[in-house]
Amino acid sequence: MSLELDLTVKQGTLTLEVEVECEGVTAVMGPNGAGKTTLLRACIGAITPERGSIVLGGRTLLDRNTNLPPEDRHIAYVPQGLGLFPHMSALENVVFARRRGSSAQKRAEAGRLLEELEMSHLAERFPRELSGGEQQKVALARAMAADPELLLLDEPLSALDPTAKPRMRRFLAIWLSETGLPALLVTHDPADAVEFADDLLVLEDGRVSQRGTLDDVAVRPATEFVAALTAGLIERRPRTLPPPSVVSEDE
């Protein structure tokens, strides 16, 4: 399943121009204000682009004649704050996202999804009664409940305290590979990219400054930002890679 994006989005002072094709899990990185969250919001249809198209697995979500509403795009969004419904229990949050079936079927399916994440014993808790990691799992179970064709995760680990982060990162990596769903994952942390991503998409000032596999990008960083970013990547990688050298695209 591939995601083809060709978008121009104006949001405040930012103009986001992206033309990419993504498969598997793509880590979206870039400095603050580069347009990472704007990209995700445009994907679900929360922002209407100036122009462009979105094609997901051959299905056109947006082009000159089409603009599917968010509920028909089958893209599950997990925003930075997770967006859990505070007035619903964990189970009800997950039930909400089930599209089909009787209410009993929905509850059963939601219960199963929570069980997979070892959250059954917390199903009746409300979001504010859960820890950051537990809330994260509810948000993931809820996203899966919608039977999405694409996952969008915005800084999925940012709300966790440092001690909980490594475990949740591991968990998320395994979970993502088990679901087998394509995903765009916005992150600030190179460690996340290493753990999750097949591909790296670097946004700077509304434009794609570089994209490719982690190794490719690390070996030939296109900008200072990418070089600084991937320097961290290589340090964390167990295998040896040649030292990075900055290669500007004009050269």
Add this chain to the structure above:
Amino acid sequence: MTRTVEAGWTRVLRSLARVGAALLLVLIALPIVSLALTLRVSDLGDAVERGLWQALTLSLTSTTVAAAVLVLLGTPLAWSLARTSSRWARAIEMLVRLPAVTPPAVAGVALLAAFGRQGLFGDSLAELGVALPFSTAAVIIAQVFVAAPFYVLPLQDAFREIDEDMLWTARSLGASPTRVFFRISLPLAMPSLLSGLAIGWARALGEFGATLVFAGNLPGTTQTLPIAIYTAMEGDLGPARAMAIVLLVVAMLLFLVLRSKPLASMLGRSR
């Protein structure tokens, strides 16, 4: 040395504040207590003779309709005002705020100017066979007019406080805008909705000036309980006192029910 002087001043200010607070409390409590203390049992009989039940029934039915109108028309208005930040939206917001600062008598005259027989729309309404002034409909219109800001504005704030990302998330998970509204936005705004409704309803129940000017004083048709109190006062204060107590109790009961926790959690499904 300076510190002692400052401490002295602080002490004086604190005592003054206490005296002031106590005075205001007495000012609020004393009339209500006096009302209860001066009531005689015979007053109630006199009040019934002077149309207490008729006026109370009219007050309850007209304010119930007014409250329903507020919920049905005010909720969409609050929602759309919360979702837009255009200059027009801010202008409309000011307009909605206006009745809260308009003296009731002015509101009555304004309503007459619009819907009265010689008003701007009086002729058109008359052609349709509708004569609003001096009808129960006029009573309800006056109540909606004065109560609207107390319902719409707090609800608008509550809608605006809801995390927009959460609403988009819900949409991305397959929920239509209608479903998002009724399952998420409305339950989350329910405490504000109910407290706004309680204050708006109380304001409608107490409506006097605009109703008297626009709707008049016809027993059974436009004579609400506040107007009945005013009318009863022309004679003896006794029946007016009894009516006042009844109105006070009704308003308080209404307020307590609408502000009760069980109702909020039942409608909002929040704990």
